[in-house]
Amino acid sequence: MANSNFVNETLDVIIIGAGSAGLSALREVRKRTEQFVIINGGPWGTTCARVGCMPSKLLIEAANAFHRRTTFETFGIRGADQLMVNMTSVMQRVRELRDDFVASTLKATEVLGTKAISGRARLLNPNQVLINDKKLTAKKIIIATGSHPIVPAEWHLPENRLLTTDTLFEQKTLPTRLAVIGMGPIGMEMAQALSRLGIKVTAFGSNKQIGGLTDPHVNEVALDLLSQEFPLYLGERAKVVWEPGENCVRIRTSEVDIAVDGVLAALGRRPNIDHLGLETLGVPLNEQGLPPVNPTTMQIADLPVFLAGDASDYKPLLHEAADEGHIAGLNAVREEMICFTRRTPLGIVFSDPSITVVGNPFRSLNHNETVIGEVRFDHQGRARAAQSNKGMLRVYAKSASGELLGAEMCAPAGEHMAHLLALAIDQSLTVRDLLGMPFYHPVLEEGLRTALRKVAVQLPAISESDLASCDAFNVAALD
Numbered sequence: 001m002a003n004s005n006f007v008n009e010t011l012d013v014i015i016i017g018a019g020s021a022g023l024s025a026l027r028e029v030r031k032r033t034e035q036f037v038i039i040n041g042g043p044w045g046t047t048c049a050r051v052g053c054m055p056s057k058l059l060i061e062a063a064n065a066f067h068r069r070t071t072f073e074t075f076g077i078r079g080a081d082q083l084m085v086n087m088t089s090v091m092q093r094v095r096e097l098r099d100d101f102v103a104s105t106l107k108a109t110e111v112l113g114t115k116a117i118s119g120r121a122r123l124l125n126p127n128q129v130l131i132n133d134k135k136l137t138a139k140k141i142i143i144a145t146g147s148h149p150i151v152p153a154e155w156h157l158p159e160n161r162l163l164t165t166d167t168l169f170e171q172k173t174l175p176t177r178l179a180v181i182g183m184g185p186i187g188m189e190m191a192q193a194l195s196r197l198g199i200k201v202t203a204f205g206s207n208k209q210i211g212g213l214t215d216p217h218v219n220e221v222a223l224d225l226l227s228q229e230f231p232l233y234l235g236e237r238a239k240v241v242w243e244p245g246e247n248c249v250r251i252r253t254s255e256v257d258i259a260v261d262g263v264l265a266a267l268g269r270r271p272n273i274d275h276l277g278l279e280t281l282g283v284p285l286n287e288q289g290l291p292p293v294n295p296t297t298m299q300i301a302d303l304p305v306f307l308a309g310d311a312s313d314y315k316p317l318l319h320e321a322a323d324e325g326h327i328a329g330l331n332a333v334r335e336e337m338i339c340f341t342r343r344t345p346l347g348i349v350f351s352d353p354s355i356t357v358v359g360n361p362f363r364s365l366n367h368n369e370t371v372i373g374e375v376r377f378d379h380q381g382r383a384r385a386a387q388s389n390k391g392m393l394r395v396y397a398k399s400a401s402g403e404l405l406g407a408e409m410c411a412p413a414g415e416h417m418a419h420l421l422a423l424a425i426d427q428s429l430t431v432r433d434l435l436g437m438p439f440y441h442p443v444l445e446e447g448l449r450t451a452l453r454k455v456a457v458q459l460p461a462i463s464e465s466d467l468a469s470c471d472a473f474n475v476a477a478l479d
């Protein structure tokens, strides 16, 4: 990308970071002014497309396609034991499609000419940025610098033994024995996918709750299902030590001491704010080094500066980063700030069964005012037909009105049911509103209906002439 011609003018907007948040801000800024630049410090093409959402889902799809063979015998299909993975080809496909996704994101900045600047920006004050030894001045600045994987300094592993999602998808082949450390969304997704592709995965997590779940009942089911696929050691920080004599990495906890060939660090991500000059803004920074941000405007305190995407650490998810870029981009080119209502929270981990948290998580509920309905998928008709009959879903509603509050699940097709519930929560629908709507047969959503019915029986009775009061058959084939 080009170097800037804009040294002596005052720009309307400087955007720092060309990830999903930065590109979303760019879209709004470009509609309203030509006086802008967008600066990007690392590779162009966004974290999501290059090393995040997209390549991780590509790897998961390959893993799940291969894993499906474990049900073939039950379906009456023979010969599954002859199938094998060619890891080099798997990784090649991941990169080929990934490159295609990256190319599509590059189109947004390729057309900008000198308005797209490569280099690491540093703030000098709320209106000035230092980039490639030049000072640029702007009425507004949007910071959208993303985040990076955390790797503990004390690990001291040789480069070829330590993977993060920044390097995983570049590998031509993968280690035979791999420790995945950290069981948040990234650790869970990658541990299961790599294990399903035949790598001997051992997983570790300091937290006993996995994948962002807060409901202990759903967490227990998720743990039970995952630990049938690979060993999981939770509840303490693992010690990671390079043993050159043994040519391996040793992972030690109070429970276990194992040798592996490599480690995937999935310990969380830190906002890219080091050396960014946030201290020059003159506002207090929290212990993480982050300034106060209004999530409805993305403005930092009352400054002409905005913080969006993973860098804000508000909700480090793609759709939230895109929203935050949109909000910051619009507000940066307006006199009057618009306050946006943020979306119903929705988090999906693409494990199998998928883990989702929608609306208010279990942890945030006032249990005196909440009723809960749950379903297990072990006997659910459609799930049994597909050999995907495992998992649990729990829905939460207000006991006074039946209004849906949230749900957590580890369930087949959880990603779709979570969207359905997010739409319902967004519209302030009650459990009875939902039960009055159509549920086709036989679908996995009938499992969700069972959980809703279990909430409904705890609510005050309604008229028998309302279809929402229609009861279950209590027969696997029909519910």
Ligand SMILES: Cc1cc2nc3c(=O)[nH]c(=O)nc-3n(C[C@H](O)[C@H](O)[C@H](O)COP(=O)(O)OP(=O)(O)OC[C@H]3O[C@@H](n4cnc5c(N)ncnc54)[C@H](O)[C@@H]3O)c2cc1C
Binding pocket: 016, 017, 018, 019, 020, 021, 022, 039, 040, 041, 042, 043, 044, 045, 046, 047, 048, 051, 052, 053, 054, 056, 119, 120, 121, 122, 144, 145, 146, 147, 165, 186, 272, 276, 308, 309, 310, 311, 316, 317, 318, 319, 321
């Ligand atoms: C493995 C993985 C899987 C994921 N899966 C999902 C998923 O399935 N669903 C989902 O919703 N989310 C997922 N996420 C999260 C999602 O990818 C992020 O929330 C999103 O990409 C963040 O976008 P961003 O614009 O904030 O940051 P980025 O896309 O990282 O953009 C920030 C840009 O700023 C640049 N930059 C940094 N510092 C400077 C500087 N000083 N000067 C100039 N430029 C700078 C960086 O080089 C980068 O290009 C996943 C993340 C990972 C890592």
Ligand SMILES: NC(=O)c1ccc[n+]([C@@H]2O[C@H](COP(=O)([O-])OP(=O)(O)OC[C@H]3O[C@@H](n4cnc5c(N)ncnc54)[C@H](O)[C@@H]3O)[C@@H](O)[C@H]2O)c1
Binding pocket: 152, 181, 182, 183, 184, 185, 186, 187, 189, 204, 205, 206, 207, 209, 212, 236, 237, 238, 266, 267, 268, 269, 315, 316, 317, 347, 348, 349, 350
């Ligand atoms: N499907 C998705 O939507 C998706 C997928 C991947 C990532 N993401 C986003 O990316 C963000 C980062 O994901 P993540 O999973 O890396 O982070 P995370 O912070 O969600 O989870 C990290 C986990 O590592 C554990 N941990 C930390 N230090 C440890 C140590 N020394 N030893 C063992 N365990 C340790 C933590 O207890 C935590 O459970 C998520 O918050 C999510 O928003 C989303």
